[in-house]
Amino acid sequence: MSLPLLLAEIDATREWVRGRQRAGETVGLIPTMGALHEGHLSLAKAARRDCDAVIASVFVNPTQFAPSEDFNRYPRDLNQDAQRLAAVGVDAVFAPAVETMYPPGAATSIDVGPVARLFEGASRPTHFAGVATVVAKLFTIAPADRAYFGQKDYQQTVVVRRMVADLNLPVEVVIGPTVREPDGLAMSSRNAYLSPDERQRAVALSRGLQAAQRLHAAGERRASTLRECVKNVVEAASGVELQYVAVLRDGTMDEPEVIEGPAVIAVAAKVGATRLIDNVRVES
Amino acid sequence: MSLPLLLAEIDATREWVRGRQRAGETVGLIPTMGALHEGHLSLAKAARRDCDAVIASVFVNPTQFAPSEDFNRYPRDLNQDAQRLAAVGVDAVFAPAVETMYPPGAATSIDVGPVARLFEGASRPTHFAGVATVVAKLFTIAPADRAYFGQKDYQQTVVVRRMVADLNLPVEVVIGPTVREPDGLAMSSRNAYLSPDERQRAVALSRGLQAAQRLHAAGERRASTLRECVKNVVEAASGVELQYVAVLRDGTMDEPEVIEGPAVIAVAAKVGATRLIDNVRVES
Numbered sequence: 120m121s122l123p124l125l126l127a128e129i130d131a132t133r134e135w136v137r138g139r140q141r142a143g144e145t146v147g148l149i150p151t152m153g154a155l156h157e158g159h160l161s162l163a164k165a166a167r168r169d170c171d172a173v174i175a176s177v178f179v180n181p182t183q184f185a186p187s188e189d190f191n192r193y194p195r196d197l198n199q200d201a202q203r204l205a206a207v208g209v210d211a212v213f214a215p216a217v218e219t220m221y222p223p224g225a226a227t228s229i230d231v232g233p234v235a236r237l238f239e240g241a242s243r244p245t246h247f248a249g250v251a252t253v254v255a256k257l258f259t260i261a262p263a264d265r266a267y268f269g270q271k272d273y274q275q276t277v278v279v280r281r282m283v284a285d286l287n288l289p290v291e292v293v294i295g296p297t298v299r300e301p302d303g304l305a306m307s308s309r310n311a312y313l314s315p316d317e318r319q320r321a322v323a324l325s326r327g328l329q330a331a332q333r334l335h336a337a338g339e340r341r342a343s344t345l346r347e348c349v350k351n352v353v354e355a356a357s358g359v360e361l362q363y364v365a366v367l368r369d370g371t372m373d374e375p376e377v378i379e380g381p382a383v384i385a386v387a388a389k390v391g392a393t394r395l396i397d398n399v400r401v402e403s
Numbered sequence: 404m405s406l407p408l409l410l411a412e413i414d415a416t417r418e419w420v421r422g423r424q425r426a427g428e429t430v431g432l433i434p435t436m437g438a439l440h441e442g443h444l445s446l447a448k449a450a451r452r453d454c455d456a457v458i459a460s461v462f463v464n465p466t467q468f469a470p471s472e473d474f475n476r477y478p479r480d481l482n483q484d485a486q487r488l489a490a491v492g493v494d495a496v497f498a499p500a501v502e503t504m505y506p507p508g509a510a511t512s513i514d515v516g517p518v519a520r521l522f523e524g525a526s527r528p529t530h531f532a533g534v535a536t537v538v539a540k541l542f543t544i545a546p547a548d549r550a551y552f553g554q555k556d557y558q559q560t561v562v563v564r565r566m567v568a569d570l571n572l573p574v575e576v577v578i579g580p581t582v583r584e585p586d587g588l589a590m591s592s593r594n595a596y597l598s599p600d601e602r603q604r605a606v607a608l609s610r611g612l613q614a615a616q617r618l619h620a621a622g623e624r625r626a627s628t629l630r631e632c633v634k635n636v637v638e639a640a641s642g643v644e645l646q647y648v649a650v651l652r653d654g655t656m657d658e659p660e661v662i663e664g665p666a667v668i669a670v671a672a673k674v675g676a677t678r679l680i681d682n683v684r685v686e687s
Binding site: 133232260282 | 413512514517539544565568573
């Protein structure tokens with residue numbers, strides 16, 4: 120198993136993607152911050168199935184962290200990430216230095232408007248501008264045909280789709296399903312922060328969402344009742360601090376009072392010092 | 404003389420540009436708001452010289468006008484514009500409807516940071532976000548190899564270059580010199596708003612800049628003295644209301660106290676109800 124081609128420079132990365140496209144191949148991109156888990160790898164496998172060539176980016180993007188957040192201690196292990204990507208057949212990895220992405224004088228920021236304001240955007244006011252900006256840059260540096268994002272970061276998928284539509288970016292955004300631990304906890308690089316005790320408690324998020332999902336399957340369509348259901352389960356867990364529960368029209372950040380059609384039930388909570396998010400999709 | 408190919412749709416426009424590039428040709432783009440004058444046409448001629456295929460866009464972009472500004476009365480004559488572009492050998496014109504560029508729900512905006520804040524940005528706080536956003540869209544809709552902008556809108560050139568660098572857009576930005584009327588007035592689509600009397604008075608802007616240029620040629624390097632020189636000439640003209648004079652390090656919006664190297668002397672003034680801008684470049 121050979122490691123993927125490691126690319127650190129912008130021009131070489133663009134040239135690699137364009138070279139494959141000139142050869143008539145389709146290219147899939149998986150943007151990541153590294154610390155790769157089965158969630159990321161499931162996106163890479165989907166890209167491997169759909170596309171002729173696959174590139175992942177590994178870049179812990181400083182502009183999507185607030186000064187108080189975990190940018191410095193965010194887990195980094197490029198060597199291990201490259202091996203995991205090799206194992207699922209990824210061809211190339213773009214892993215730039217911070218100064219390559221943000222040289223002195225860089226000042227441009229992309230605001231996608233209302234979908235970035237609430238929920239994660241309310242807790243993390245500069246987060247989605249950082250996400251949108253770095254994703255736009257990745258799309259111009261590695262101008263892939265398809266780009267893969269995980270459903271776990273639901274609001275991020277809405278933000279990225281908004282930006283892609285509004286800036287007419289010629290890329291197809293593909294959303295892959297959340298991958299879960301056997302007990303239901305959504306895979307997240309930040310799960311590594313949890314103590315063994317916190318790790319046990321963290322299952323409250325997915326349990327709450329599953330309870331709401333069952334309620335929905337039984338016919339409940341009132342958003343307030345579904346929210347209350349999640350809240351009750353999460354708040355019953357000690358050491359878990361609920362931040363929000365939202366019931367959203369699928370693909371949007373709109374909160375209907377009564378669900379019609381597919382919806383997403385999303386939750387954020389702090390488990391000890393670690394902030395976790397999760398969501399489930401319910402069909403109509 | 405055949406008219407350029409008229410394109411109103413995004414996909415067809417991208418396909419036209421890419422088709423030329425697939426055939427091994429370079430493509431030049433001239434983004435305009437129509438109401439074309441010799442300034443625009445000089446950019447089109449430069450593109451015609453430099454590139455194998457040339458496309459202009461004609462789009463009066465609502466997001467770069469404030470509600471109080473002249474969006475509704477901005478001159479529009481696509482037929483005449485197409486004829487003028489044909490005369491200088493432009494191959495295609497992208498002239499979309501407002502709803503094509505901004506369908507319902509569009510909400511994304513690009514902020515290029517400090518270079519957009521002062522001078523034109525101070526008078527027109529939403530202007531450069533509108534410019535940056537529409538230019539980014541035009542660059543993804545018509546992914547040309549080179550894009551041409553006029554030196555007359557100097558701060559716009561700084562904003563566009565900042566965005567292109569920060570978003571890694573794969574386009575070469577080319578700046579063409581300001582084209583002037585015989586008496587020195589910089590060509591502008593907004594000159595059409597001037598009454599015959601105002602048209603006479605408007606020459607004060609270029610006269611002021613020329614006076615500062617002569618002072619610079621005689622050895623003056625203090626920005627305050629150069630600004631004062633422009634101010635005196637412009638304010639001596641009745642019915643002309645000076646808005647700002649700036650002496651800027653070339654290619655930036657930095658204001659040195661003493662010029663070293665190339666610089667730009669820029670002025671804005673209202674002539675009657677019409678706001679005009681102009682600038683000159685001075686070498687070291």
